[in-house]
Amino acid sequence: MADEQRQIQNRIGRRLLKKVLLFSFVVTIIFTVIQAWMDYSIRMSGINETIGQVKKVQVRGLITALWNYDMQELAAEVEGIHHFNYLNYAAVIDRGKLIAQAGQKKRKNVITREIALTRDYNGRQVMLGTLYLQADTALVVRDVLARIALIFLFQAATVAIVAFFLLWLFGRMVTRHLSIAASYFRSFNVAGMNAPLVLDKPAKDDELDTLAGAFNMMREHLAASYLQQLCAQQEIEESERRFRVLFEQAPDAITVYDQDENRFVDANENAERLFALSREELLKTGPRQIYPDAQPDGRLISESISENIKLTLAGESVALDRLIRCADGKERLCEVRLVRLPSGERRLIRASYIDVTERRQAEKALFYAEKKFRDLLETIQLIAVMLDCDGNVVFCNDYFLGLTGWSRDEALGNNWFDMFLPGENRETVKSVFKSILRDNAPLHYENPIVTREGAKRLVIWDNSVLRNFGGDVIGTASLGIDVTEHRRLEEQLRQAQKMEAIGQLAGGVAHDFNNILCAIVGYAHLALMKMPEGDPVRGNMEQILRASERATTLTRSLLSFSRKQIINPRPNNLTDIIRGLEKFLSRLIREDIEMKIKCGEGDMMIFADRGQIEQMLMNLVTNARDAMPGGGHIAIGTVKVRMDEEFIRMHGYGKPGAYAAIVVSDTGEGMDAKTKERIFEPFFTTREQGKGTGLGLSMVYGIVKQHEGFIDVDSEQGKGAEFRIYLPLVSAAVPDRQRDIRLPEAEGGVETLLVAEDDEAIRQLNTELLRNYGYRIIEAVDGEDAVAKFRQNMDDVQLIIMDGIMPKKNGKEAYEEIRAINPSVRVIYLSGYAEDIISREGLLEPGTNFILKPVTPANLLKKVREVLDGD
Amino acid sequence: MQCKNRTLNPRLLLRLLAIGIVLCSGSAYGKPLLLNTFNTYPLSSPQGTGYLDLVIKEAFRRIGADVKIVRLSSERGLVNADRGIDDGDFVRIAGLDKTYPNLVRVPAALCDFEFTVFTKDPSIRIEGWQGLKPYNVGIITGWKILERKIVGTRSLTKVGNATALFELLAHGRADLVVFDKVEGDAIIKKLGLSGIIALRPYLARQDMYLYLNRRHAGLARRLAEALLEMKTDGSMRRIARSVAGLKE
Numbered sequence A: 001m002a003d004e005q006r007q008i009q010n011r012i013g014r015r016l017l018k019k020v021l022l023f024s025f026v027v028t029i030i031f032t033v034i035q036a037w038m039d040y041s042i043r044m045s046g047i048n049e050t051i052g053q054v055k056k057v058q059v060r061g062l063i064t065a066l067w068n069y070d071m072q073e074l075a076a077e078v079e080g081i082h083h084f085n086y087l088n089y090a091a092v093i094d095r096g097k098l099i100a101q102a103g104q105k106k107r108k109n110v111i112t113r114e115i116a117l118t119r120d121y122n123g124r125q126v127m128l129g130t131l132y133l134q135a136d137t138a139l140v141v142r143d144v145l146a147r148i149a150l151i152f153l154f155q156a157a158t159v160a161i162v163a164f165f166l167l168w169l170f171g172r173m174v175t176r177h178l179s180i181a182a183s184y185f186r187s188f189n190v191a192g193m194n195a196p197l198v199l200d201k202p203a204k205d206d207e208l209d210t211l212a213g214a215f216n217m218m219r220e221h222l223a224a225s226y227l228q229q230l231c232a233q234q235e236i237e238e239s240e241r242r243f244r245v246l247f248e249q250a251p252d253a254i255t256v257y258d259q260d261e262n263r264f265v266d267a268n269e270n271a272e273r274l275f276a277l278s279r280e281e282l283l284k285t286g287p288r289q290i291y292p293d294a295q296p297d298g299r300l301i302s303e304s305i306s307e308n309i310k311l312t313l314a315g316e317s318v319a320l321d322r323l324i325r326c327a328d329g330k331e332r333l334c335e336v337r338l339v340r341l342p343s344g345e346r347r348l349i350r351a352s353y354i355d356v357t358e359r360r361q362a363e364k365a366l367f368y369a370e371k372k373f374r375d376l377l378e379t380i381q382l383i384a385v386m387l388d389c390d391g392n393v394v395f396c397n398d399y400f401l402g403l404t405g406w407s408r409d410e411a412l413g414n415n416w417f418d419m420f421l422p423g424e425n426r427e428t429v430k431s432v433f434k435s436i437l438r439d440n441a442p443l444h445y446e447n448p449i450v451t452r453e454g455a456k457r458l459v460i461w462d463n464s465v466l467r468n469f470g471g472d473v474i475g476t477a478s479l480g481i482d483v484t485e486h487r488r489l490e491e492q493l494r495q496a497q498k499m500e501a502i503g504q505l506a507g508g509v510a511h512d513f514n515n516i517l518c519a520i521v522g523y524a525h526l527a528l529m530k531m532p533e534g535d536p537v538r539g540n541m542e543q544i545l546r547a548s549e550r551a552t553t554l555t556r557s558l559l560s561f562s563r564k565q566i567i568n569p570r571p572n573n574l575t576d577i578i579r580g581l582e583k584f585l586s587r588l589i590r591e592d593i594e595m596k597i598k599c600g601e602g603d604m605m606i607f608a609d610r611g612q613i614e615q616m617l618m619n620l621v622t623n624a625r626d627a628m629p630g631g632g633h634i635a636i637g638t639v640k641v642r643m644d645e646e647f648i649r650m651h652g653y654g655k656p657g658a659y660a661a662i663v664v665s666d667t668g669e670g671m672d673a674k675t676k677e678r679i680f681e682p683f684f685t686t687r688e689q690g691k692g693t694g695l696g697l698s699m700v701y702g703i704v705k706q707h708e709g710f711i712d713v714d715s716e717q718g719k720g721a722e723f724r725i726y727l728p729l730v731s732a733a734v735p736d737r738q739r740d741i742r743l744p745e746a747e748g749g750v751e752t753l754l755v756a757e758d759d760e761a762i763r764q765l766n767t768e769l770l771r772n773y774g775y776r777i778i779e780a781v782d783g784e785d786a787v788a789k790f791r792q793n794m795d796d797v798q799l800i801i802m803d804g805i806m807p808k809k810n811g812k813e814a815y816e817e818i819r820a821i822n823p824s825v826r827v828i829y830l831s832g833y834a835e836d837i838i839s840r841e842g843l844l845e846p847g848t849n850f851i852l853k854p855v856t857p858a859n860l861l862k863k864v865r866e867v868l869d870g871d
Numbered sequence B: 001m002q003c004k005n006r007t008l009n010p011r012l013l014l015r016l017l018a019i020g021i022v023l024c025s026g027s028a029y030g031k032p033l034l035l036n037t038f039n040t041y042p043l044s045s046p047q048g049t050g051y052l053d054l055v056i057k058e059a060f061r062r063i064g065a066d067v068k069i070v071r072l073s074s075e076r077g078l079v080n081a082d083r084g085i086d087d088g089d090f091v092r093i094a095g096l097d098k099t100y101p102n103l104v105r106v107p108a109a110l111c112d113f114e115f116t117v118f119t120k121d122p123s124i125r126i127e128g129w130q131g132l133k134p135y136n137v138g139i140i141t142g143w144k145i146l147e148r149k150i151v152g153t154r155s156l157t158k159v160g161n162a163t164a165l166f167e168l169l170a171h172g173r174a175d176l177v178v179f180d181k182v183e184g185d186a187i188i189k190k191l192g193l194s195g196i197i198a199l200r201p202y203l204a205r206q207d208m209y210l211y212l213n214r215r216h217a218g219l220a221r222r223l224a225e226a227l228l229e230m231k232t233d234g235s236m237r238r239i240a241r242s243v244a245g246l247k248e
């Protein structure tokens, strides 16, 4: 024990001594060096001082001696100077000549100074010589070293003595008490906790007393907390038991895994039951044994388990779905929760398992059921929207987004009424929405919505309210069908049907009217023929015939509109037709109207009746003219257009294919929407009574339809009008262009023709005309005569021109008889009747050549040539 | 008349001015020549009343120059004259121009010196320079003949001036001192020293000259002529007679 005490004393003391000595030594050295340096610099400046002193004191004597050439004095002076401190050499030199010197001259470690020796003589400075001084710095160094050595010696001694005294003092004042404390601590235990630590020294309230006091205080605290600890221990044990019961009786299966032992170290009864293992067996396994490798998260257990253990040990609680393998071979799906157990250094993980096999199956079924409906809503070609009670969009499907052009992010959460309803419908629809929420009615409703571009779409809705589990209304679900297109088509269809109906009606009226006209004209002619020249009634008769002529034209227009007009379509170049008509059209308009024609590039072959197309253009230009009483511009243009699905969808009419579009536009007064709707109706006119028939555009419409084309009009009140006509282009069989373009209006021939016409005047007119054009003509006055004349000239007659309706034998009967004689003979019928009337009477067969009366000479000549040239 | 005097003829004034300029230029360098000497009374005195002072002044006057005389120790006098600090130095033995190449001797003796041994010991007999050897001797620094001749004595003390020299002797620091007889006698008398005797015969007798710095070499001839003239016309003698204490 005494030995240990000494050791303590020795150790601290010696260390203290060593450190004090070392420190003092270093400090001494530092101070000594500083002192040496200071000493050195003082002495070095001493040299300068010495030299200064020499200058002050000695130089005067030196000058006097030099002046007087008192060499002894000079030598003595120099000798005296050389004995000054550190001066090792002094000399007087005059003009390079050494006059006197003392001491030893050195080469190294010296400072040299030269002092000029001058004397004032006769008012000027006489240079007597130079005092040359050398100071030996080595001497300085030697002196300094000697002095420093001494100082160092003394200081070292002082330090040593103080250090040893300190050591002794330290032993007495500190180490001794430490030893006492040490031996006290060594014997300190729980039993002796009540005996205080007492030091062998008067209390001075120094650090040792503080230490002893602090220790004694700690000892008392310790005693107190020891007591507490005892109580706590008991409490912990009790709590431990409580937790054990909690653990064992927990509804979950629980295991405790020790990472270091790599096995379960605890498990409750439910775990035994779940895994179908006894506790002993369970404690031999670990998590790696209880999971099959394939897991619902798609990762292999061998990959994920370490990661999850690491996460858990890092303090996170991990929850996952895991398949576990039970001892009986079954696999169960469990919700597993992992959490690190607080357990000091040990790395314990508590896992709880809830068997969710059944629950998950149910959830899955629910999920798929829901998904089915969701998928249905998403893919359905109907609008599906759900709103909450405030009208905010909570769901909408892709179809809806595609229709409106908004993105889902933009649509969701926004107010339906503000975003998707046109302002004028907003309030009404809002109130409907409220009534749906309140009364679940009306279930069907129709209102427009606006798209992102601002277009309106008409939607028919099927609504139902949405309820939560409690049955409270939480919003509405609506399915909508976009009927915009549908309605438009309906409208178009309605329009078409209307036109059709009107056409039928007009056609019917025209037929009957035509019959009546024929009778009127016929009898009027007869009456006129039988009337002597100068008969006063003759003028009246002529008036009847003139009016009838007008009526005929009118009828023809109506027939044109109802597409009952007989047309002779053939491939025609639209450009040629327009170019050929240009002059005529320009005569049609007034001077204050400017007309421009701009045809598209290349041929535009259409299969059309040239006369009809001309008629159509004339009507359009006339209308344009009439719409511009104050003058303006008319533009006629053609362009090739391809109608595709897009075009048809956009315009709501058309048939895929290539078309020639004729555009006739004017800068006239235009028309309002109401007018526009009706312009094609026959007899619709805005002109004052008697000025217009209202048949112009009806005819145009009929012609277009008869050519399987489309017509469209764009116009606004005061902003002019633009009519667009689309006629199908024919690509193949471009006919002889020459003939088309310069179709000789009156091409004649030398063939023999049989002209059968009961009307004397007409017969004569026609025969004369044909004869003029070179044909040989055989005349027949009625049907019978026609047959008889044919028989006589059977071999010569190449073509018969026959009135359809004649006395004795009508055209058809005569034709039948002639055909019996020569079945290959060609016939052109002339008639005031529409084709179907004639065919209804059994006169015509399809393909029959036919000219409608009144026959213009050009038409007749043309037709004759056509038939003769045709095969 | 007065009136006339006041309105001085400008032509006359011009003439006077011209004469003035000629006179000034005639006076050699304008400034008086500075001559130094170590001689003492009766040869020279600070008041300029010594024999040599008077003679030299007269001689320079005769060649139309002015002089100023300063007193220096012997060696310093030589050095100053040689270095041109002073313009000349007197009086010196002949031949110094060999040692001091910048000195030019005026070739007419001003006086002669008897180099005599002074002592307090009447028993001493000196025959020639060699006879000095066993003694402690004192001389004046810069006396070239003595410095040359007196070598190998028991001790040789050089002092700066005559007073110091005879004090040396009086206080027994030297057995004997060598000095010019005339001046020595005068100093002994001036200092009131007793018991000092001048030994006979003298060690040497030398003619003494004035030396000029080389830059005044041109003056040397004219000075010598002036001095000769003074000798022949009796001016020298007259001056000698006017200086008290100077025996023939």
Ligand SMILES: Nc1ncnc2c1ncn2[C@@H]1O[C@H](COP(=O)(O)OP(=O)(O)OP(=O)(O)O)[C@@H](O)[C@H]1O
Pocket (backbone or CB within 6 Å): A623, A624, A625, A626, A627, A666, A668, A669, A670, A671, A675, A679, A680, A684, A685, A686, A687, A691, A692, A693, A694, A695, A696, A697, A698, A720, A721
């Ligand atoms: N270019 C046009 N600009 C303005 N309105 C037009 C134009 N073309 C036709 N209309 C309107 O359509 C109506 C019907 O025209 P339509 O050609 O069928 O008959 P109309 O010109 O009135 O009579 P008609 O042609 O028998 O002389 C016209 O009355 C006019 O209101």
Ligand SMILES: [Mg+2]
Pocket (backbone or CB within 6 Å): A619, A622, A623, A692, A694, A695, A696, A697
């Ligand atoms: Mg019209």
